Structures are given as C-alpha cells and as structure tokens.
Amino acid sequence: MGEGEDEDVKARKEREKDELYALDISGVEWHSAPGTEEAEERVEIAYLPEGAVAMRSSLDPETVLRYTEAEWQAFVLGARDGEFDLEPTTRNGGLPADGASPAG
Template identity: 85%
Template sequence: MAETAEEIKARKERERDELYALDISGVEWHCAPGTEEHEERVEIAYLPEGAVAMRSSLDPDTVLRYTEAEWRAFVLGARDGEFDLEPRRHNGGLQAEAGQ
C-alpha cells in the first residue's frame, strides 16, 4: 500500500531529524581539486547510508545535510543543467557570446 502524504511528510521529518542528530565532528571534508586553501569553496562530507553534508569553507559551522535521495536528485539535476547560470548582460555574458 502506498504511503499517504501525511506518512511521507512524517517519514521525511524523521529522516531529517536523524540526519541532523548525527555527530559529524570527525568527518573528512572534500572539495573540488585545484582550489586554494584561502579561496571560498563548497566542501562535502560523506555520511552513513549515502547521506551528504555540505558547507562553505568560509562558514564551516553552518552545515546542510541531505539524505541519499535528496543528494542524488541534486547531482542528477546539476548534471542535466538544471542549475546552470544564465549569462548576464552586465558582465559581458550575452554580448561576449554574440561577439558584440
């Protein structure tokens, strides 16, 4: 039998609460290769059951946590271009592409 909307909401809240209750003080943080120590960068840590924690190197105390399903949806969306930035006129994006 399929979960009701209320059951799904309750399950997601439990998952979130469990995820944020994890002690992540000893996790290993990873960032994209080629970034310098002083540069702002996104760092991720792999958590149990496929979950992921994410933070900014300039604000390491603020950590977001994602379940495996949430992280998978984000990564697949990023690969599909869902989060691509649109070129902006004021920074030369559209004009530079048009050769103007």
C-alpha cells in the same frame, strides 16, 4: 496517493531529517573540488552514513546543510542535466541581453 499516505511520507521524511541532523559529524573528512586552494572560497562536502551528504561553505564552516541520499541524488542528477546552470549575465562573466560588451 491518499491523504493518509501523504502524511506518512511527510512524517517519514521528517524523521529522516531529524536523524540526519542528530548525527555527530565532528570527525568527518571534508572534500572540495580538485584544484581549489585552502584559502579560496569553495563549497565543501562530507559523505555521511547511508549515502547522506553534508555541505558547507569554506567561509562559514559552522553552517552545515545535510541531505539524505535521495535529496543528494536528485541534486546531482539535476546539476548534470543543467538544471542549475547559470544564465549568462554580466555578473557571472556573460554578455548583457543586448549583446553589448560588459562595462569594465
């Protein structure tokens, strides 16, 4: 891709983001993983036009991230492929690197 094409792609993506964040999402329906309780900390998503998605934390519902369809697809496919799997550590319930039991 040439320099001019790179700038065109960058400008297009910036326009898409601007349009996405300009959307009024005050009436969207938020979804969370099945089995989570209303008072439980959780990630919530809302489906937006043209395959876009909004995401927020239930603890901070005013801070909303928005993803284009391409960004969301890349994330979901990466998650399915294990790209975001946590390495086992004592912080997420795994064993320490030396194999000893976590201190309680």
